Amino acid sequence: MNEYDSARLAAILELNGASPAFKPEKADIILVNTCSVRAKAEESAIARIWDLKKLKTENKGLKIGVLGCMAKNRGESLLKDLPFLDFILPPDEYQKLPEILFQKTEPAPQTPFAKLTNKYSAFIAIQSGCNMRCAYCIVPYVRGREQYREPSSILKEIESATVAGVSEIVLLGQTVNGYRYKGLSFAELLKQVASIKGVERIRFVSPHPIHYTSELLALLMSEKKIAPHVHLPAQSGSNSVLKKMKRQYTREAYLSIAEALRSFNPLYGITTDIICGYPGETEEEFKETLSLLQEARFDGAFMFAYSPREGTPSASEKELITEEEKKSRLQRVIDLQHSITLERAKLMLGRQERILLEKLSRRNSSEWIGKTGNFKKVIIPAQPSFKEGMYVDCVIEGLKGHTLQARTSTFNFGCTI
Ligand code: SF4
Structure with missing residues (x-):
């Protein structure tokens, strides 16, 4: 979610005439987007912000702002603890950014879509906030209650991403499968996303076990564009601990979803x-x-x-x-x-899979890294035709640690995931 927000903030900045500085030393604006989910994340952010202080002596016009959940969680106290900061801005106030940085009082001409961070995959936020109140979690306090984005704006953003060459769509939300909008369910939204030309793989993160409806399970089993992978937080296998955590499901209910999928x-x-x-x-x-x-x-x-x-x-x-x-x-x-x-x-050894190429390996430039539909990392020898965002059919023939190793296959299986 924070990566998506950062991309959205970058789009707002560019819409207002800013361009990326590739080093903090060259920047006139530095926004630190923060996470509050664990105390350690806040501590790391604060250490990072202190490191930026020296840049202010070199560039008097530099503006440093702290955004994200820590801005909400710690509020004004951040300005006292880090007096060199110019401003703080919590997630529900990002529309004020043009006014703060560029003294623009009129709203932006349109809600800018997130700036794509790669050529093959786009994060698309469909829901923010959380109504759950798990006993250990700070998210509902910093992100507020659930809000669902209008389907037409979601579909428009996805269409723009596919025009730019993106084929993998990752729908985002704190409890993403709890999405609903005026009678439209999450499963119905998924169907509409799958019907967009250019969309080849759909993922969604993070779902909550209580929102696995029979309608959703049936769609996951029938819509080939939805990748066969889910990140489904369990947290504990004990019903008494789950109850104390206020997770609102039992071990048995959780396992029944896993069993249906498998x-x-x-x-x-x-x-x-x-x-x-x-x-x-x-x-x-x-x-x-x-x-x-x-x-x-x-x-x-x-x-x-x-x-x-x-x-x-x-x-x-x-x-x-x-x-x-x-x-x-x-x-x-x-x-x-x-x-x-x-x-x-x-279990993947010997299988024919279609992988999405993500990047050239940093360790070995003669290898590419890709992902299978079920979210396994694959290393494959480079070929001159390979490029970011390409789908390649391959055979899994080895393992290095937990990473799959593959060779290209000439076999075309005519499936999209
Ligand atoms: S569902 Fe997730 S985000 Fe919401 S309160 Fe529970 S752990 Fe936090």
């Missing part, structure tokens, strides 16, 4: 987020998370030791688990998940 396609990519050592989590409850990993066979996971986020309900809960124990649980989850990720990657 019974349709055993290679359906499912990745997740896991929190270890939530306040009060017992060894038994933690073992239920390990067993969830075993049962769901995730293709990958972002795994974290719980850290309290000030301002959230769970931050006031007494923590009985030591930092050492949290780290040890995290390591156990990581070790187990790594072995499952490897097993899942091995």
Whole structure:
């Protein structure tokens, strides 16, 4: 979401006559777009902002602004703590940017579309905010309640992206599959996106388990342009912990979604987020998370030791688990998940896949990096015809760590994902 917002802010700046400076030393405007989801993210942003202070002595006209969730979360106190800042601007006030920077009092002629950051894929925000109130999460406090973007503006932005050569569309929202607009459901929006000429692969992030309707599941199984991968945060495998987290689903409900997707396609990519050592989590409850990993066979996971986020309900809960124990649980989850990720990657060996080329490998310029529909990273030897955003048919013939290695195939399977 922040990458999308940064791209949108870049589009606003360009619309007002600014052009990109490729080094902070050359810039007259520096906007730091921040994340508040973990305390560590805020600390890193503050350290980065302090580094910019010296540029103000070299360029007296330089304006530095802090945007994003930290601007909302810390508010005016940021201006006191970082007195060299010119302004702060939270996510719900970005329309004020032209006025602050360019003294423009009239609204922009049209809502600018996000500036594309690459040639093949576009992030398109369809929803912002979150109505969920998970007990450990700061997002609803900094991003506010859910707001859904008008379908016509979403479809227009996607059409512009495809005209610029983009073929992969990633729909974004805090609980993206909860999208609705005057009777139009998320599944119906997906259908409209799939009908746009030039759209070849559709992804969406991050869905919430409670919004997996039967209508959505049926569409995921029938619409070939929707990539067979989902990042579906589970957080815990224990019903009692899920209840304390206020996640609003049970382990069984979560697993039933995974089962539906995998019974349709055993290679359906499912990745997740896991929190270890939530306040009060017992060894038994933690073992239920390990067993969830075993049962769901995730293709990958972002795994974290719980850290309290000030301002959230769970931050006031007494923590009985030591930092050492949290780290040890995290390591156990990581070790187990790594072995499952490897097993899942091995299932791809020998398969014919269509990958989307993303970039030339930085480590080895004779190799390209691409992604399969089920979101596996693939390395493939370069060919003169290769270019960013091209779809290539290949055969998976090896593994390097968890990364698939492939060779091009002359076989054309006539599918788009
Ligand atoms: S669903 Fe829960 S974890 Fe996700 S953004 Fe909303 S409150 Fe946070």
